Amino acid sequence: MEPIQPKPLPEIPPYGENAIDIQNLTFAYSAGSNGSSLDKIDPNKCILRDLNLSLRKGSRCLLIGGNGSGKSTLLRILAGRHLTKNPNPQSHVKVLGLHAFHDTRLNFHRAYLDCDWGMRNVAFVGAAVPLMADIPVHKMMERLQASYPERRQELLEMLNIDINWRMHQLSDGQRRRVQIFLGLIRPFQILLLDEITTSLDVCVRQDLLRWLVRESEERGATIIYATHIFDGLDDWASHLFYLTNKGQCGWQGKMEELEVYHKLKAENHPCKMLAIADHWLRAELNENRRLQQFEPAQGAAVRLPDPTDISQGGYASGRLQTDEEIAARKQRHERAAALHAIKMQSMEQ
Numbered sequence: 001m002e003p004i005q006p007k008p009l010p011e012i013p014p015y016g017e018n019a020i021d022i023q024n025l026t027f028a029y030s031a032g033s034n035g036s037s038l039d040k041i042d043p044n045k046c047i048l049r050d051l052n053l054s055l056r057k058g059s060r061c062l063l064i065g066g067n068g069s070g071k072s073t074l075l076r077i078l079a080g081r082h083l084t085k086n087p088n089p090q091s092h093v094k095v096l097g098l099h100a101f102h103d104t105r106l107n108f109h110r111a112y113l114d115c116d117w118g119m120r121n122v123a124f125v126g127a128a129v130p131l132m133a134d135i136p137v138h139k140m141m142e143r144l145q146a147s148y149p150e151r152r153q154e155l156l157e158m159l160n161i162d163i164n165w166r167m168h169q170l171s172d173g174q175r176r177r178v179q180i181f182l183g184l185i186r187p188f189q190i191l192l193l194d195e196i197t198t199s200l201d202v203c204v205r206q207d208l209l210r211w212l213v214r215e216s217e218e219r220g221a222t223i224i225y226a227t228h229i230f231d232g233l234d235d236w237a238s239h240l241f242y243l244t245n246k247g248q249c250g251w252q253g254k255m256e257e258l259e260v261y262h263k264l265k266a267e268n269h270p271c272k273m274l275a276i277a278d279h280w281l282r283a284e285l286n287e288n289r290r291l292q293q294f295e296p297a298q299g300a301a302v303r304l305p306d307p308t309d310i311s312q313g314g315y316a317s318g319r320l321q322t323d324e325e326i327a328a329r330k331q332r333h334e335r336a337a338a339l340h341a342i343k344m345q346s347m348e349q
């Protein structure tokens with residue numbers, strides 16, 4: 001592959017000390033959908049509640065929380081995938097000092113990797129189709145690969161990828177390695193990782209974790225990593241953020257500020273992070289069992305759009321419906337049924 005000069009990246013203005021700065025973030029999926037006011041957040045539907053998080057450049061933050069606690073939601077907000085608005089004027093979500101959702105300059109400095117790569121929207125968008133198609137690795141995002149030849153080579157070696165692999169012939173773990181390779185080629189300032197190491201073999205996972213430490217120490221990259229797998233993470237993170245099952249912050253800070261971590265270290269505990277996560281999450285689980293409560297599932301918050309309704313965007317929609325829209329649709333159906341009944345009656349007479 002012939003190297004090419006990379007395009008200059010949009011500049012980020014000086015932003016003070018925090019690469020990530022979240023103030024008073026409250027978020028619900030249903031707020032703002034279909035034109036309803038973003039300012040109205042139903043407290044019963046909140047996924048994230050009044051979160052604050054400040055991370056300096058070069059931090060590596062481990063995001064811990066049970067299933068459904070909102071880790072992916074938080075990462076997607078930071079990745080600019082969800083627009084947030086809060087009644088509280090003090091609230092904001094800033095990445096490198098810029099608005100996480102609106103500022104598109106961030107897309108050149110922020111990398112976001114999750115498990116949905118190549119899995120979604122196959123039928124409608126087509127974006128996921130090539131990832132399973134008969135296409136070799138060296139043909140994917142060719143310009144990007146050619147723009148950073150040294151980094152490309154380093155990642156290929158670290159992830160043990162053959163550039164002639166064809167995407168449709170890969171195992172889950174191999175496809176994940178290609179995703180990570182493509183996602184990390186452009187030197188990022190912010191990296192958001194959502195449980196992407198699940199299918200990696202132990203060696204590649206350890207090498208990747210070590211490589212990430214170098215990226216943060218040598219280039220000042222700021223990393224947030226959400227995971228349920230704690231092997232090899234005992235000394236990885238500089239910060240910890242524990243998200244409770246109520247979408248609130250259970251604990252956050254530098255690792256050295258966490259007392260139980262020091263205690264486990266002194267005891268030479270073999271799996272410190274696992275023990276810490278287990279301690280927090282088990283308390284939640286026991287409380288939930290006592291109250292017989294379950295994690296909210298997506299169905300609780302989402303009503304499926306009617307794909308036959310053009311006003312909702314038809315089949316390509318996939319967006320949420322407000323209560324008003326559902327009521328209006330029900331009314332339309334009832335009116336049509338009443339008219340039909342009258343018509344039938346008059347035909348019978």
Ligand SMILES: Nc1ncnc2c1ncn2[C@@H]1O[C@H](COP(=O)(O)OP(=O)(O)OP(=O)(O)O)[C@@H](O)[C@H]1O
Pocket residue numbers: 029047065066067068069070071072073074295296297298299301302
């Ligand atoms: N698109 C969506 N619309 C509505 N609700 C959603 C949507 N995505 C997630 N949720 C809900 O938000 C809550 C948090 O989900 P999220 O995926 O952020 O949790 P998580 O902490 O990443 O969970 P896990 O550890 O299982 O991956 C869950 O109750 C989920 O049902």
